[in-house]
Amino acid sequence: MEIAHNQELVATVLADKVAHELHSIQDFLRWTYSVFNRADIYYGQGYDNAWDESLQLVLGGLQLPLDLPTELFPSRLTPSEKETLVQLVLARIQQRVPVAYLTNSAWFCGHEFYVDERTIIPRSPISALIQDRFKGLLDAVPQRILDLCTGSGCIAIACAYAFPEAEVDAVDLSFDALNVAEINIERHQLAHRVFPIQSDLFANIVGQKYDLIVTNPPYVDEEDLAEMPEEFHFEPEPALGSGMDGLDITKQILKQAPNYLTENGLLVCEVGNSMVSLIEQYPEVPFEWVELKNGGLGVFALRYKELVKYHHLF
Incomplete structure (x- = not known):
């Protein structure tokens, strides 16, 4: 019809x-x-x-x-x-x-970004947290930030604007996505503070420590992926789907993140609708589900000490 x-x-x-x-x-x-x-x-x-x-x-x-x-x-x-x-x-x-x-244009945190079919279109509700400089979540101003699964680089670049003294690593598995991120880093004249890195999650940044890890990983479950409107099928599928429950990549991040956080470090992760499954699978973990001023659900925060304490569950 x-x-x-x-x-x-x-x-x-x-x-x-x-x-x-x-x-x-x-x-x-x-x-x-x-x-x-x-x-x-x-x-x-x-x-x-x-x-x-x-x-x-x-x-x-x-x-x-x-x-x-x-x-x-x-x-x-x-x-x-x-x-x-x-x-x-x-x-x-x-x-x-x-x-x-x-x-070839999208807006995120009040900044314009170049986009094409090599990366998903910026729309993460994490933008509200960045604009508030993660108020109430961070114990101190971060000096080193990791944007994991960076895509277009919009979160990394927005974090660089929010924290002018910080260095930001922008990591993605996809070389295509990183090429788009590099375009945006150059356009925003942030090559001296935002560094694109090709890596399968943490594989190529072993030994690095961050005060803040922000990630909007793929989190759409198989059922939702199959039923998504036609518009979403123009986006790269590996940047959307993450297994049967949508949490394959998130679980890897939860397991590995404490190795890359400072002792006062913070992980902020978006899982969208898959938050229901995450809560069901890890009822003991005190995920802090963040209230987002611009709407949206499914963004949690966990501190280094919490990730270490519940590490055996992941």
Whole structure:
């Protein structure tokens, strides 16, 4: 039904000769918003509604900032600009390509990041903790931070902004993801403090110690992975799925993390919906489930001493 409905909508868009009939940024914002509201598409990869996605697609497609003064909205577009926007809208509704991949742009902690299909789209609720500098969780300002499973590098870079004196290691198994992270590190001029490292979790950083380990590992269970909306299948599957219960990688992190934390160190880990399974499997472990100001669930904190105390369970 969704495919048939979207195909009918595509036919309508083509018949309307949009590039000829519409003229300004404002025209295209209104039209894109209307099309998205009529389409069967899924929001949840950075934006949760049709208007925000319309702004991202139209302004991003025109290489304009999201905070463009509204006084410029009546500006007329060239024929090639209009055709570009029509093709982007068609790709969004016909192929269900996420907006962030169409514009190669995503926002996290108030900063813009380059993204493409080599990495998942930044959307972790850990952003709220970073913006609050992990208030109430850290005993001291961290000097060394590890972003494990860094992907685009957004968490590592946001942590570097939040803690200007800290050095941050950005670790990922995927060379492709690290290439994207390197683009973002250069764009944010943080090559002197954020260091991309290829490693299967901790394998290539043996002997390192961190005051803070932040990780948004793959945590989608097999059932949820199979049922995810079409948009998520554009993202690299190894960055999403993690076994039957979604916790294969998280369990490895819990087991190994104390070897890489300082004595006052902290692990912050996102497990999303898999938090239910984690609680069921480790009822004795005092996971601190963090209340997130921007919504979302499934982020826990554990201190070094707790990881050591319950190490035999992992």
